[in-house]
Structures are given as C-alpha cells and as structure tokens.
Amino acid sequence: MGQCSNFYDEGKINVLNETQLWAIFDGTIVTLEIAIVAIIFGAIFGVVVALGRLSKNKVANVLSWFYIWFFRGTPMLLQLFIIFYAIPIIYLDATGITFTVNPMIAAFVAFSLNATAYLAEIIRAAIESIDGGQMEASKALGMSYRQAMTKIIIPQTYKRLVAPLGNELIMLLKDTSLVSTIALFDLLRTTKTMASATGSWIYYIYAAAIYLFLTTIIQVVFDMMEKKLGIYER
Amino acid sequence: MSMVKLVNVRKSFGDLEVLKGVNLEVQQGEVVCIIGASGSGKSTMLRCLNQLERISDGEIYIEDVLSDKRANNKDLMKIDPATVQSLCTELGMVFQNFNLFPHLTVMDNVTIAPLIVKKTDKKIAETRALDLLSMVGLSEKKDEYPSRLSGGQQQRVAIARALAMDPKIMMFDEPTSALDPELVGEVLATMRQLAEKGMTMLIVTHEIGFAREVADRVIFMDSGVICEEGTPEEVLLNPKEERTKSFLNKIL
Numbered sequence: 001m002g003q004c005s006n007f008y009d010e011g012k013i014n015v016l017n018e019t020q021l022w023a024i025f026d027g028t029i030v031t032l033e034i035a036i037v038a039i040i041f042g043a044i045f046g047v048v049v050a051l052g053r054l055s056k057n058k059v060a061n062v063l064s065w066f067y068i069w070f071f072r073g074t075p076m077l078l079q080l081f082i083i084f085y086a087i088p089i090i091y092l093d094a095t096g097i098t099f100t101v102n103p104m105i106a107a108f109v110a111f112s113l114n115a116t117a118y119l120a121e122i123i124r125a126a127i128e129s130i131d132g133g134q135m136e137a138s139k140a141l142g143m144s145y146r147q148a149m150t151k152i153i154i155p156q157t158y159k160r161l162v163a164p165l166g167n168e169l170i171m172l173l174k175d176t177s178l179v180s181t182i183a184l185f186d187l188l189r190t191t192k193t194m195a196s197a198t199g200s201w202i203y204y205i206y207a208a209a210i211y212l213f214l215t216t217i218i219q220v221v222f223d224m225m226e227k228k229l230g231i232y233e234r
Numbered sequence: 235m236s237m238v239k240l241v242n243v244r245k246s247f248g249d250l251e252v253l254k255g256v257n258l259e260v261q262q263g264e265v266v267c268i269i270g271a272s273g274s275g276k277s278t279m280l281r282c283l284n285q286l287e288r289i290s291d292g293e294i295y296i297e298d299v300l301s302d303k304r305a306n307n308k309d310l311m312k313i314d315p316a317t318v319q320s321l322c323t324e325l326g327m328v329f330q331n332f333n334l335f336p337h338l339t340v341m342d343n344v345t346i347a348p349l350i351v352k353k354t355d356k357k358i359a360e361t362r363a364l365d366l367l368s369m370v371g372l373s374e375k376k377d378e379y380p381s382r383l384s385g386g387q388q389q390r391v392a393i394a395r396a397l398a399m400d401p402k403i404m405m406f407d408e409p410t411s412a413l414d415p416e417l418v419g420e421v422l423a424t425m426r427q428l429a430e431k432g433m434t435m436l437i438v439t440h441e442i443g444f445a446r447e448v449a450d451r452v453i454f455m456d457s458g459v460i461c462e463e464g465t466p467e468e469v470l471l472n473p474k475e476e477r478t479k480s481f482l483n484k485i486l
Contacts, residue, residue, distance in 0.1 A: 133333035136329070137329060139284075140325075140329075141323075142323035142347060142399060232380075233336070
C-alpha cells in the first residue's frame with residue numbers, strides 16, 4: 001500500500017494510508033472551520049438583528065424582520081448557490097467583469113448569514129424571557145437602555161442561550177456537508193469520494209465516527225458551560 | 235422645599251384611565267403613605283414620577299424643577315434628557331418583587347448603578363455599599379447571590395441598592411406584599427430606620443399599622459384620584475369619606 005500516492009488507487013483496502021488520513025483530516029478542518037466561523041459571526045450579528053427586532057425603531061424592526069424572513073425561509077443550499085454562482089453572474093451582467101468567488105469565502109459568508117437569522121430568533125426569545133422587572137429596576141437606578149441591556153439583561157440570557165447555541169452548532173457542523181456542491185472537500189465529500197473510488201463502505205463509518213466525535217465534544221463542552229453559567233441560580 | 239409635585243396628572247393605558255387628575259406635593263423629610271384598593275392608581279402614580287410610565291396629561295416637578303409636562307400623550311415642553319435623567323435618579327425605587335439582579339452578587343447589585351451611571355470609583359462605591367449593607371443588617375451576605383437570600387433579605391438589599399445612588403426621595407411600591415408574614419417586620423424596621431433619618435418617603439402599602447406609626451401624611455386613593463388625605467389619625471382613625479371608611483372596613 002505504500003507505493004500508492006493517492007487514494008483513488010487504493011482498491012478495497014480498508015485501512016487508511018497516510019494520504020487518505022490527511023485528506024480526511026483536511027476535510028474535517030474544512031467542516032470545522034465553516035461551522036465555527038458561522039457560529040461566531042452568527043452570534044455577534046444575531047445579537048444585532050435580535051436587538052433590531054426588539055427595537056422601537058420601525059426601520060430597524062422591519063429590516064430585521066425581513067432578514068430573518070429571507071434567511072430562514074429559503075433553503076441553505078439555495079443561499080450557498082446565490083453567493084457562489086449567482087452573484088458572479090449578476091456582477092458580470094452589470095459590469096462586464098468576470099470574477100469568481102473563493103468557495104471557502106462563499107461558504108463562510110453563506111453559513112454566517114444563515115446562522116445569524118436562526119441565532120437572532122434564539123437571542124430575541126432569550127432576551128424576552130427575562131423578567132420585565134429587571135429593565136424597570138435598571139431604569140429606576142438611572143441606567144440607559146444600552147447600559148441595562150449590556151450589563152443586566154443580556155448577561156442573564158447567557159445560560160439560557162447555551163443549550164440552543166450548542167444545538168445550532170451541531171446543526172451547522174452537519175449542514176456544512178452542503179459545501180460539496182460548491183467544489184469544497186469537506187469531511188463528508190472526502191470520505192464519499194474514497195468510498196466511491198474503492199467501493200468500500202468503511203469510509204462512511206469513519207465519517208460517522210468523526211462527526212460523532214466532534215458533536216460529542218460540543219455536547220460535553222456546552223453542558224459544562226451551562227452548569228458554570230448557572231452558578232447564581234440556586 | 236417641595237421634593238415632588240404632581241399637577242393635574244392623568245394617565246391612560248389605551249382607553250383605561252388609571253390616574254384622573256392627581257395633585258400632590260411632598261415636602262422634604264415627609265413620609266407619605268398611600269393606601270387604596272388595587273387598581274386605584276397608587277403604583278402608577280409612583281411609576282409616573284420616575285418616568286417608568288409617561289403621564290398622559292399634567293406636570294411633574296422634582297425638587298421644584300419641571301421633569302415632565304404633557305397633554306394628550308404629547309410633550310408640551312422639550313426637556314433636556316440629561317436633566318430628566320438626573321431628576322429621575324433623585325428618586326430611588328423599591329419594587330414589590332425586589333427585582334434584584336440575579337446574576338450579580340449582593341455587593342455587585344449595590345455597586346453597579348454607582349459604577350456605571352455615576353462612574354464612581356470602585357473603592358468608594360464598595361465602601362459605601364458596605365455601609366449600606368450593614369445599615370440593612372446584611373454585610374455578611376455581600377458575596378452571596380440573591381437566590382440564596384430570603385425574601386426579606388432580598389428586599390433589604392433592594393433598599394440598599396436604591397440608596398447607593400443617594401436619592402433624595404425613596405419610593406416604595408408595596409415593598410412587603412410579596413413577603414411571607416414573618417419576614418415583613420425586618421423590611422418595615424429598615425424603612426422605619428430610614429424615616430427616622432429624615433428621608434423623604436413615598437410608600438404604597440397595605441400595612442395600616444405601619445402607616446399609622448411612621449407616616450406624616452396618609453393618602454387614600456380611589457379610582458384614579460386622591461380621595462382623602464391627612465394625618466394618620468384623620469384618615470385611618472376618623473375617615474370622613476364613605477369610600478375611605480368602606481376600604482378600611484374591608485382590610486382591617
């Protein structure tokens with residue numbers, strides 16, 4: 001097996017060689033990168049969109065509503081296609097200049113935008129679940145809306161956000177497999193390619209094992225975070 | 235000096251008029267207890283003073299400075315928001331449900347507003363907080379979270395928290411109504427202590443005995459107006475108005 005330089009020539013050997021191992025490792029990194037970038041940007045912009053939804057400002061309110069409406073209401077795969085395929089065509093028609101979107105960048109953007117919509121709703125619900133007396137007490141003590149939100153209300157949502165955030169990260173991690181459609185080799189596409197090339201099902205088991213390994217880590221870490229953040233509750 | 239003054243204050247929530255022309259002036263050092271059935275507008279009146287609710291009509295003065303002047307739910311005068319904010323912080327408020335910040339320790343509950351609103355130095359804020367906590371008898375609880383305290387202890391922390399902003403007037407919105415009966419006494423004792431120190435206080439309460447003891451003036455509110463006011467003896471022992479009499483008969 002040592003003489004083989006790439007996995008297409010592997011035949012039906014089930015044990016991974018070094019090249020395959022690295023390919024799977026790289027695929028796993030692609031999967032992880034997209035999920036982590038999306039959850040971080042999603043959490044940050046999710047707060048902004050959630051505050052927009054809660055805002056008394058009509059414009060902010062309507063914009064946030066439409067944002068969530070679009071990104072939750074259309075398939076993730078379609079959003080990926082729009083960014084990767086449609087935008088270069090629109091740009092070409094408008095300016096006559098061709099350009100291609102780096103598939104990794106397209107994946108980062110599409111998944112971040114999509115996660116923002118879901119997380120915005122999760123964050124909005126968490127903020128609304130905090131007792132109204134907290135805002136009143138903050139105002140009565142002279143705090144501005146901004147101070148009350150950042151120091152009193154939002155910190156109380158952290159514990160309530162951990163479980164849905166973990167949920168969202170696990171979903172994202174699995175949904176990243178959609179990027180195989182825009183020429184990216186993520187974990188699933190890498191293993192599937194090996195499986196087709198060799199005719200062996202074992203690669204699917206490897207993929208399942210890695211997904212489970214990653215989601216288990218997420219689950220354990222988020223459980224720990226939830227316990228730690230709830231320290232002030234009896 | 236007049237600490238707060240309400241002139242013809244009206245407040246509606248949609249079609250429901252909760253305050254129907256309230257006039258009230260409270261002098262420095264005065265302890266005013268407000269009694270009345272639920273829905274009579276007592277709490278709303280307090281909440282209008284520090285603008286947790288905006289009035290629909292009328293004028294409000296805090297320390298003789300106009301803080302709100304409206305008619306038909308519209309501002310009649312543009313008052314500088316910084317002025318309004320600083321006037322409203324002259325009013326400390328204690329709520330029926332304490333509303334302590336559950337994610338902060340007792341110490342942080344008391345220091346947070348001075349730290350972020352007044353930008354007080356941390357050391358000074360903490361020293362002051364310790365003084366206030368020992369005044370309410372809870373200095374040994376400073377590192378606990380509110381969920382570890384009894385209702386009475388939570389309410390005393392809430393009083394310390396409000397005092398930390400050095401208000402000139404303290405408003406209490408049914409401060410003992412959410413407490414188990416055996417915990418009412420400790421909160422009333424703290425309030426009595428404040429009254430003795432000369433704090434101007436506006437107290438919405440159902441504790442008639444307490445009102446009789448500490449109030450300089452008792453106000454009976456009914457359906458959005460001040461129905462009767464006077465010394466505790468006048469209002470509580472010899473009420474003139476029929477509505478006052480029937481209310482007192484019901485609760486005593």
